[in-house]
Amino acid sequence: MGALHLMPGTTFSNAEELGDYDPKRHASLTLRELERYIALEVVGSCHQSIHSGLGRPPIAVWREDEGEIPLRLPQDRMRFWLTFLPEEERTLRPDGIHLFGLRYWSPALSADVGRSKRRLLVKYDPRDMSRVFVRRPSGNFVEARYADVTLPSVTLREAQTARRTLLEKGRREVDMRSIIRTAMAQRELVEVAAKKTAAARHAKARGSKSKVDDGGWGSLRGVDSSKPVPFVEDAN
Structure with missing residues (x-):
């Protein structure tokens, strides 16, 4: 959770830590991207770092003992x-x-x-x-x-938002195709708006005299991002 609170758009642990920081203004990841970020944090960082209790990286302890401890996998x-x-x-x-x-x-x-x-x-x-x-x-x-x-996949939130939008327009009988079409149109609208907002932020940042917005905490303070951190994904 500590690593997640360093991400742009974090809501922190409580209102006191949040302060004047505006998560909506800095949020930049989709839910899918956030899921992948968390997976990389667990597999590529947490498992490879020294654990305070073990004194070793968790992945090393796992590999050492995995052949001796039977795994209790779900039958189904x-x-x-x-x-x-x-x-x-x-x-x-x-x-x-x-x-x-x-x-x-x-x-x-x-x-x-x-x-x-x-x-x-x-x-x-x-x-x-x-x-x-x-x-x-x-x-x-x-x-x-x-x-x-033939209809594309949508999230529950997209389906509910689309249905509510159609009902507000006076459509008492809302068919499935209308819901999906509306959801896809709304998704496209949000994606286009997000790209425009990101472009505007980028342009504003380039024109700013200060390279780091410390007041907004939009960047990871204390991290030297100029030095890449090697990450080797296990092919097995």
């Missing part, structure tokens, strides 16, 4: 992953599962239509709403995709 990795996903309960309709204005279908659900009035558990990944996982009455999960498989 997919089910293990699903336990971490948020969930909703939905009724299986003749045309599939409806969730957040989107419709999903799988041929595996055909046999369950009309057989039970019980609502089914639906797991979803907010980062990728192109598919959900439905627990059938038998207890097994099946993957259900967009009923219209």
